[in-house]
Amino acid sequence: MKYLDEFRNGEIAQSLAREIRRVTTRPWKIMEVCGGQTHSIIRNGIDQLLPADIEMVHGPGCPVCVTPLEIIDQALAIAAQPGVIFCSFGDMLRVPGSEKDLFRIRGEGGDVRIVYSPLDAVQIARQNPDKQVVFFGVGFETTAPANAMAVHVARQHGLKNFSALISHVLVPPAIAAIMQSPRNSIQAFLAAGHVCSVMGYHQYPALTERFRIPIVITGFEPLDILEGIRRSVLQLEAGEARVDNAYERIVTFEGNLPAQKLLEQVFEIVDRAWRGIGVIPASGWQLRPEYREFDAEHRFQVSGIHTVESPLCHSGEVLQGILKPNQCPAFGKECTPRKPLGATMVSSEGACAAYYNYGRFISADQLTHV
Amino acid sequence: MCLAIPGRVDAIFEDGLSRMGKVNFGGIVKDVCLAYLPDIAVGDYTIVHVGFAISKIDEASAQQTLQTFREMGLLEEELSASEACNAAPDKEGQS
Numbered sequence: 001m002k003y004l005d006e007f008r009n010g011e012i013a014q015s016l017a018r019e020i021r022r023v024t025t026r027p028w029k030i031m032e033v034c035g036g037q038t039h040s041i042i043r044n045g046i047d048q049l050l051p052a053d054i055e056m057v058h059g060p061g062c063p064v065c066v067t068p069l070e071i072i073d074q075a076l077a078i079a080a081q082p083g084v085i086f087c088s089f090g091d092m093l094r095v096p097g098s099e100k101d102l103f104r105i106r107g108e109g110g111d112v113r114i115v116y117s118p119l120d121a122v123q124i125a126r127q128n129p130d131k132q133v134v135f136f137g138v139g140f141e142t143t144a145p146a147n148a149m150a151v152h153v154a155r156q157h158g159l160k161n162f163s164a165l166i167s168h169v170l171v172p173p174a175i176a177a178i179m180q181s182p183r184n185s186i187q188a189f190l191a192a193g194h195v196c197s198v199m200g201y202h203q204y205p206a207l208t209e210r211f212r213i214p215i216v217i218t219g220f221e222p223l224d225i226l227e228g229i230r231r232s233v234l235q236l237e238a239g240e241a242r243v244d245n246a247y248e249r250i251v252t253f254e255g256n257l258p259a260q261k262l263l264e265q266v267f268e269i270v271d272r273a274w275r276g277i278g279v280i281p282a283s284g285w286q287l288r289p290e291y292r293e294f295d296a297e298h299r300f301q302v303s304g305i306h307t308v309e310s311p312l313c314h315s316g317e318v319l320q321g322i323l324k325p326n327q328c329p330a331f332g333k334e335c336t337p338r339k340p341l342g343a344t345m346v347s348s349e350g351a352c353a354a355y356y357n358y359g360r361f362i363s364a365d366q367l368t369h370v
Numbered sequence: 371m372c373l374a375i376p377g378r379v380d381a382i383f384e385d386g387l388s389r390m391g392k393v394n395f396g397g398i399v400k401d402v403c404l405a406y407l408p409d410i411a412v413g414d415y416t417i418v419h420v421g422f423a424i425s426k427i428d429e430a431s432a433q434q435t436l437q438t439f440r441e442m443g444l445l446e447e448e449l450s451a452s453e454a455c456n457a458a459p460d461k462e463g464q465s
Contacts, residue, residue: 009438036372043442061372089420117421119387119403139420142372145406146422153387194372197417197425220373221438249431250417256424259406349372 009223016226017049020233027053028236029185030229031178031321033171034192035062035349036220042354044222046229054229057185057321058354060174061192063139064091064347065319066274069309071167072097074302075136078165079105079112081300085128087121088136090114095343098308118150118164125154125162134296137164142194144168144285145259148266151287151294165296166287169272171195172203173283179211183322188232190218190225193247200255204243212241219247266291275343276316315342318351325355332361374419375439375448376432379404379412393418396436398449 032038038058041047047056060066076097079086086102093102093114106112111131115121118135125133137147147164154162171192178184191204196217204215214235218228228246235241245251263285272284287295297303312330317323325331325344335341337353344350355361377393382404384390393402393416403422404410415432416423427435439445 034372063372116400117403119421122387140372142374142419142424145424146403146420149388149403149405149422157387192372194374194417194419194424197374221435249427250425256406258408259424262406 013049013222013226016223016230020054020226020230021051023230023233023237024051024053025237027055028187028233029055029057030188030190030232031057031059031186032190032218032225032228033059033061033175034190034195034220035059035065035347035351036194037061037190037192037218037225038351039349039354040220040222040225042358042360046222046225049226050229054233056229058318058324058351059178059189059321060274060277060319061140061171061195062319062344062347062349062351063143063169064095065315065343065350066169066277067092067095067138067167067343068273068275069098069307070273070305071165073305073307074297074300075165076100076102076105077302077305078134078296078300079110080108081132083131085111085113085124085131085133086136087113087115087124087133089138091347091349092136092138094340094346096310096340096346098306118146119153122150122154122157122159122162125159126157129161131161132299133162134300135162135164137166137168140169140171140192140195141199141263142192142197144263144267145198145256148262151266151291152262154294155291163294163296163299164287166267166285167272168267168285169274170269170283170285172207173280174274175207175215176211177277177280177283178320179207179213181320183320186213186321188214188216188236190228190232191215193217193219193224193251196245196247196251196255198256198259200253200260201243201245201251202253202255208241208243214241215243217243217245217247217251219250274319276313276319278316310341313342315344315352318344325352326360326362328352332356372419373444373448374417374424375445376415376417376427376435377402378429378432379410379414379416379423382412391423393423395449396440396445398445400449
């Protein structure tokens with residue numbers, strides 16, 4: 001692993017870290033919503049550059065982690081059917097369902113394929129008219145336009161053998177849910193830059209006003225994250241609570257309007273269950289009734305599955321920022337990336353996988369007792 | 371999963387489904403859907419997520435990000451993930 005100070009811009013990183021130390025006068029808890037940012041923080045040792053008063057709390061922005069177990073089990077049931085080609089992003093294949101994962105289904109003869117883009121799944125459907133092709137459409141607002149387009153072009157081309165198993169989740173309702181939790185201790189948020197590149201940030205001022213919290217739109221590179229933290233601390237120290245865009249080279253206030261237009265056309269807002277967290281009102285998208293014939297859940301009639309979650313897994317508390325991964329009793333013991341109990345140990349964006357892969361086996365509170 | 375990689379549009383074409391582009395990510399070229407950036411032209415830079423161009427970016431910022439991703443080993447990891455997994459499924463698959 002390479003730490004940040006080994007990089008070309010290590011000096012800039014150090015000076016940003018010094019600036020954060022200079023302006024910090026008391027303890028602050030800041031949540032990075034996005035799992036990609038969590039991995040950047042742990043991979044590059046950004047948290048270890050920060051003053052002890054700044055605690056980074058890892059948020060629920062890992063689509064693979066929060067996809068409900070019931071939907072994973074539905075995916076497994078569909079993928080195991082003969083005559084089905086099941087297409088997914090690679091991250092989903094090792095996510096544990098109640099009994100199996102998609103890799104296991106493939107090992108047992110299921111035709112499970114990893115695609116780079118949802119449109120690849122549509123092409124596979126065109127090339128295989130005698131098969132039912134199902135795309136596993138999970139993700140936050142960044143990924144939703146791609147999935148919406150796949151369904152839209154399938155409808156335009158009258159494809160009868162393409163459908164999508166959709167489980168989309170949204171960032172702003174998750175921020176609201178975290179702030180409303182009685183166990184919440186978060187004082188500022190780094191908002192996910194690429195979510196905002198699609199959606200803009202017009203939804204965020206209502207949150208900063210309602211909960212009196214700073215929200216800083218932040219990119220994924222180490223310097224972006226340090227700058228997001230610096231701007232959060234400046235607001236916290238000054239008692240301010242507003243939306244600040246620290247990712248201006250990508251994000252505009254209004255976002256990508258053509259993408260938002262198609263999202264509105266294809267999807268409608270629903271209450272969505274988040275794995276490990278529970279139902280968050282109006283926190284997801286599902287296909288509108290006009291697109292129902294492309295809804296795999298409808299086409300394959302796989303509702304009513306009985307799910308079994310591991311009793312040892314604390315991923316819900318990890319996803320809400322209540323527990324650090326290495327504070328979970330099963331971390332690195334019963335639960336590893338090879339034999340994960342929960343999705344947070346699987347995904348390239350899961351906090352538990354980040355802690356495991358980058359050797360964070362001892363928690364900060366354990367260290368103080370050493 | 372929300373990572374997006376910057377690249378340069380080398381060519382624009384129709385593939386029967388959508389307006390597409392050949393996008394060059396520091397030497398790796400992929401087919402990318404351009405439907406959400408109707409104004410984008412050959413030579414422009416964009417950030418790409420799961421095969422979709424979602425936002426324009428200036429060349430200097432794009433090059434800097436590509437360099438950072440390359441140093442961190444993210445570029446290959448992100449762009450070759452699906453091929454690698456599909457090529458060797460069963461070894462990985464059994465646990």
